[in-house]
Amino acid sequence: MSLAPAIASAACSASVTAPVFTVALKEPPVNYRLNLDTASLSQIAGENGMAGLKDETAFGLTVGRYDLEVTVETDSMRSGSGYCAQLRSAHVEIGLKQLDVIVDRRFAAGSCERQAVLDHESRHVAVFREAVRYYFPAIRRALVATSLPPSVHVDDRGAARALYLAPITDSLKPIFAAINGRARDGNARLDSPESYAAVFTRCTHW
Numbered sequence: 001m002s003l004a005p006a007i008a009s010a011a012c013s014a015s016v017t018a019p020v021f022t023v024a025l026k027e028p029p030v031n032y033r034l035n036l037d038t039a040s041l042s043q044i045a046g047e048n049g050m051a052g053l054k055d056e057t058a059f060g061l062t063v064g065r066y067d068l069e070v071t072v073e074t075d076s077m078r079s080g081s082g083y084c085a086q087l088r089s090a091h092v093e094i095g096l097k098q099l100d101v102i103v104d105r106r107f108a109a110g111s112c113e114r115q116a117v118l119d120h121e122s123r124h125v126a127v128f129r130e131a132v133r134y135y136f137p138a139i140r141r142a143l144v145a146t147s148l149p150p151s152v153h154v155d156d157r158g159a160a161r162a163l164y165l166a167p168i169t170d171s172l173k174p175i176f177a178a179i180n181g182r183a184r185d186g187n188a189r190l191d192s193p194e195s196y197a198a199v200f201t202r203c204t205h206w
Contacts, residue, residue, distance in 0.1 A: 026095025
């Protein structure tokens with residue numbers, strides 16, 4: 001059963017042109033949420049597996065979530081009962097789909113406490129942004145290096161896109177995991193007793 005696609009693929013490979021690969025970085029602005037109470041922050045911290053700032057009470061949180069989107073376009077022509085298709089382009093968008101900074105509403109605007117928490121959370125924001133930028137060049141290298149058939153024989157055009165999408169996505173998954181790991185490690189280093197102590201020594205009305 002695998003011979004027919006291979007033969008058809010070879011038959012239409014003469015017209016194959018090099019696909020175009022593009023990569024874009026998602027960098028959304030920070031979404032500041034300053035109207036939640038202590039209980040809400042504790043709930044969000046628990047849902048995201050985060051430690052609190054003091055005695056398990058979260059005074060501030062940064063929630064970052066990454067996203068990887070791959071879009072492929074193919075060209076195709078009739079070949080027997082199906083289609084002979086080749087990859088025209090592949091576009092990757094990688095980066096943050098969510099970046100929320102949350103500060104307990106008990107701290108008034110302009111207060112020392114709110115600013116101290118915001119300053120700490122801004123360091124977490126920097127960690128989330130740095131992690132994806134660090135691996136961004138590797139995304140294009142992996143995309144270009146992905147082993148792809150020059151052409152495929154399929155029953156419908158949608159199947160052709162799926163055949164190219166799968167190996168590209170698989171090649172990028174380890175980098176996506178590395179981005180998440182780098183951010184996780186960087187944030188863990190920030191959430192140290194020494195870091196928290198530096199926050200609390202700045203102000204007196206916690």
